Amino acid sequence: MLEVKLLLTFPVGIEDVVREEIREKIDSCIIEESPLDTPGKLIIQLPESKRDVVSSLRSVDSIMDYLGSFKVDKDKSALDKICQEILNIDFPEDFRNASSFRVTCDRRGKHDYTSMDVEKAVGQVLVDKYRLKVKLEGFEANVFIEIVEDACFVGLLREEYLRGRYFVFHHPAAIKPSIAYAMIKLADVKPGMTILDPMCGGGTILIEAALTLSDVKLYGFDISEYFLEGGVLNSEAMSLSDRIIFKKVDCRNLSKIVDFKVDRIITNPPYGTKPIFKINPRPLYLKCLIEMSKVLAKDGKIVIITIKPDCVKNALDKAGLKIEHERTVKHNDTNPEIIILTKNG
Ligand SMILES: C[S@@+](CC[C@H](N)C(=O)[O-])C[C@H]1O[C@@H](n2cnc3c(N)ncnc32)[C@H](O)[C@@H]1O
Known part of the structure; x- marks a missing residue:
């Protein structure tokens, strides 16, 4: 059974390399490429036992638990739409049981609202629904909202997905x-x-x-x-x-x-x-x-x-x-x- 859905982000232009690495390291999975027509992203569905293998993928920049995606407008009506969609998402048990959470929004493109507007609005919806405490530092769960032009992705970031990405010296012109x-x-x-x-x-x-x-x-x-x-x-x-x-x-x-x-x-x-x-x-x-x-x-x-x-x-x-x-x-x-x-x- 394929129980885990993850959203992977990688540099546009290396799709073949990403596909090949997934094929080499994960045998049983379903891949949806360019969800919502967004290049540089894919959704992968796989058994729980393979979750760890995904964090070993070297061709991807980031990984998050995938919770949902939908189109949004550029004007402020998007904030209501995002909140409505968030209400419809069934957040997983470990999120519901977390002692605290924060919302992080990353936005690319021109919109009539800011990332902070999204963070505040979504944070309030989740506080009202799940009665969890917001903590901007030292939080237990991190809800990630990524808006790329008119595509909005919702997920949960986990520290274990960052393993093996730790560089102690940051070269000013380092390559990814x-x-x-x-x-x-x-x-x-x-x-x-x-x-x-x-x-x-x-x-x-x-x-x-x-x-x-x-x-x-x-x-x-x-x-x-x-x-x-x-x-x-x-x-x-x-x-x-x-x-x-x-x-x-x-x-x-x-x-x-x-x-x-x-x-x-x-x-x-x-x-x-x-x-x-x-x-x-x-x-x-x-x-x-x-x-x-x-x-x-x-x-x-x-x-x-x-x-x-x-x-x-x-x-x-x-x-x-x-x-x-x-x-x-x-x-x-x-x-x-x-x-x-x-x-x-
Ligand atoms: C774009 S950076 C490389 C960054 C590296 N790929 C990373 O991820 O950290 C280019 C490097 O070339 C080095 N460099 C410049 N001129 C050089 C030369 N004539 N011989 C050797 N290295 C040189 C610079 O010191 C710099 O560290």
């Missing part, structure tokens, strides 16, 4: 772990391979690689000692420090430092848009891709994510590389491209 996981899957890594992120920052790509792959050698380089220390801290927090070799290297000198062939280079170079990284991406990408190509094994692949795909394409001829695959993904408010490169001939 879900996208890092997708890049690793797209890299088609085989046992025994050597993987390098030559601009590893806080180490997200390598940590996801260590969590996903066994029997691989992992190297993380960065020009900044400070970010490398962050990478070490993050890998220690995930008990993975013995799996990754971190080293201070300027990627523009890669071939002078690396005396072995690398099978997969998976990396997220700076885009030159943050004042903290004062770089001009075009010459940096050119120099780095030439160097990466020199250390890449004959059948090697480079998987790169950037909002500056033109800077990658500009470097291809000089670096002796060609494009094998490219796709756009959604990363917060940006739409970077993941580009897979192989040696040209």
